[in-house]
Amino acid sequence: MDEYRHPTHEEYVTQQRSFAASVARKVLDGDLTAIEGARILSRLDGLDLDAEDEDLCRMRLVNDETETLPIGEVRSLWAPEALLAKAAELERAELWARQIGLESFHRFAERFGANQPVQPTRACGPRG
Numbered sequence: 311m312d313e314y315r316h317p318t319h320e321e322y323v324t325q326q327r328s329f330a331a332s333v334a335r336k337v338l339d340g341d342l343t344a345i346e347g348a349r350i351l352s353r354l355d356g357l358d359l360d361a362e363d364e365d366l367c368r369m370r371l372v373n374d375e376t377e378t379l380p381i382g383e384v385r386s387l388w389a390p391e392a393l394l395a396k397a398a399e400l401e402r403a404e405l406w407a408r409q410i411g412l413e414s415f416h417r418f419a420e421r422f423g424a425n426q427p428v429q430p431t432r433a434c435g436p437r438g
Contacts, residue, residue, distance in 0.1 A: 326356030327422035334418035337411075344407035345381050347415060349371035357422075365414035365421075372407045379403055 317325065337347035344382055352369040359366050379400055380388045388396075 317375060322356050323358045325359075326354050330354055330357060331419050331424075333424035333425070334415040337415045338419060343381065343404055343417070344411050345376050345379065345404055348407055348411055349374075349381065365417050368411050368414040372411055376403050376407065407424065 333342065333347050333350050336342040337344055342350075348369040349372075352366070352373040357366070380396060381391060385393060428438075
């Protein structure tokens with residue numbers, strides 16, 4: 311009987327970073343919306359990044375600003391009329407999320423693709 315072995319912290323971080331890179335690539339390839347990608351990336355807990363990492367802060371900003379919008383699977387729970395009423399807002403929000411996040415999606419793909427070491431980005435706090 312095979313026993314389950316929990317991954318080491320390093321293995322877990324590597325898995326999470328690889329997943330983050332794949333999410334970022336899906337957004338860049340047009341297979342996932344910027345809002346969906348930002349929501350996924352902002353909720354990953356195993357990237358082992360500084361809380362003030364600029365790219366992570368951008369993903370959190372997009373998530374926070376769009377959390378009330380019907381994105382992804384939750385859309386199936388909304389009435390068609392309600393979705394239609396939100397269509398213009400959703401389109402504007404997606405354009406904004408792409409503008410805010412495009413650079414960060416590229417960096418997530420570059421930083422975490424092929425198990426590369428992490429290159430820190432600027433802090434997201436006030437600039438001085």
